[in-house]
Amino acid sequence: AYMDGITCICDNGRTLEDHRPIVGDDVISGIYRKAASLQGKRVLHVNSTYQSGGVAEMIISLVPLMNDVGIKTQWNILNGDGDFFAITKNFHNALQGQAIAFSDEEKGLYLRTNEFFSGQMKIDHDLVVIHDPQPLPLIRFYQKTQPWVWRCHVDLSNPNADLWEFLKDFVRDYDRMVISHEEYRRRGMAMEQWICRPAIDPLSEKNRDLSDAEIAGLLAKYGVPTDKPLITQISRFDKWKDPEGVVDVFARVREHVDCRLVLCGSMAPDDPEGWAIYRQVEEKARAFIESGDVILITAEDHLLVNALQRASCVILQKSLREGFGLTVTEGLWKGQPVIASRVGGIPLQIEDGETGFLLEPTDTDGFAWRIRQVLENPELRERLGRAGKEHVRQHFLITRLLTDYLDMLNAELA
Numbered sequence: 001a002y003m004d005g006i007t008c009i010c011d012n013g014r015t016l017e018d019h020r021p022i023v024g025d026d027v028i029s030g031i032y033r034k035a036a037s038l039q040g041k042r043v044l045h046v047n048s049t050y051q052s053g054g055v056a057e058m059i060i061s062l063v064p065l066m067n068d069v070g071i072k073t074q075w076n077i078l079n080g081d082g083d084f085f086a087i088t089k090n091f092h093n094a095l096q097g098q099a100i101a102f103s104d105e106e107k108g109l110y111l112r113t114n115e116f117f118s119g120q121m122k123i124d125h126d127l128v129v130i131h132d133p134q135p136l137p138l139i140r141f142y143q144k145t146q147p148w149v150w151r152c153h154v155d156l157s158n159p160n161a162d163l164w165e166f167l168k169d170f171v172r173d174y175d176r177m178v179i180s181h182e183e184y185r186r187r188g189m190a191m192e193q194w195i196c197r198p199a200i201d202p203l204s205e206k207n208r209d210l211s212d213a214e215i216a217g218l219l220a221k222y223g224v225p226t227d228k229p230l231i232t233q234i235s236r237f238d239k240w241k242d243p244e245g246v247v248d249v250f251a252r253v254r255e256h257v258d259c260r261l262v263l264c265g266s267m268a269p270d271d272p273e274g275w276a277i278y279r280q281v282e283e284k285a286r287a288f289i290e291s292g293d294v295i296l297i298t299a300e301d302h303l304l305v306n307a308l309q310r311a312s313c314v315i316l317q318k319s320l321r322e323g324f325g326l327t328v329t330e331g332l333w334k335g336q337p338v339i340a341s342r343v344g345g346i347p348l349q350i351e352d353g354e355t356g357f358l359l360e361p362t363d364t365d366g367f368a369w370r371i372r373q374v375l376e377n378p379e380l381r382e383r384l385g386r387a388g389k390e391h392v393r394q395h396f397l398i399t400r401l402l403t404d405y406l407d408m409l410n411a412e413l414a
């Protein structure tokens, strides 16, 4: 994907047909059927970054597929500056429950940035999908002639009340709100609140099959040795992903098993806290980093993520909050056991003991115990991995997300 002004161009050359061998004829013909009444309709997605993080990851794969089935789909980026993203990151944190103090000035900058981008973005589409809080107020600056959908990817189960009070006013202007989980429903909203689970693209660089040689080459390129079992967490350096907690868990495991931890987190342009969290982790894991037992990576490389997920013996996702957790889906799709927190969208993906293991996010000993169990038991790894992959095939592939979008378009544009 690349930017042309505020438009993100993301033709990956793949078509719906490419997915047929993975999901089967019924899914593909269902999609063509649902798309028939939508030919030539024009849809716009707007979010705030074209890389790093789950939202961009999904839109990048969804846009070409929507175009392939006959819906003219465009993607614009509300590419704010550092001050704007500092504010919206605070919003993100507060939506996930953290206390917040936000001034009128900050509210003003938030609105002005949206107003500025409204001057750049011509919106005459049949339907508009606005992702997350960053571009939420855009709707204020248009004469609305089509349905607008607010797609919120954040865990909304317990938002900071003051912030929600402020954002709610904008949300109310929308025709529909889309959330990832039943528990994120907000009371007192008149519009439809529709649940749509995220999904991954099995053919993207992040998820496609890799040969052993490709995996070895990628790991070598980034200096990840494979002489010991690898434990991996792929996550932005974000306090909600609890990278420091992962180091604590690793320290317990390392007392018993000779293994290595990789924390891989690229720096997202709309997440200004990344480097500060990174340095805290670096400080905490210093001795392990010096001995080579902990490896921190900040590169943005989808093939590397893919290779790490495939080469690892265990995938961790020790989040304190998690809207959905695409990294869990990605790990399961690679047939890996995923050991993760029982928070947000993760239990939708992991059935404890069947497709992975769930723990309370603060249960350091529990995490360490499960990791050891999985490391020491290849049959268990096999069994969890096989079930996890099948679960993703059934529920969390991009073709299912596309099907949901077509249902929504049919409902809104009928």
Ligand code: UDP
Binding pocket: 052, 053, 054, 055, 057, 206, 234, 235, 236, 264, 265, 266, 267, 298, 299, 300, 301, 302, 305, 324, 325, 326, 327, 328, 330
């Ligand atoms: N990701 C990546 N490189 C990294 C860290 C994360 O490509 O170094 C990707 C990851 O593979 C996943 C997405 O970013 O596709 C993260 O999505 P998730 O829903 O897990 O969390 P979010 O970042 O949206 O909170």
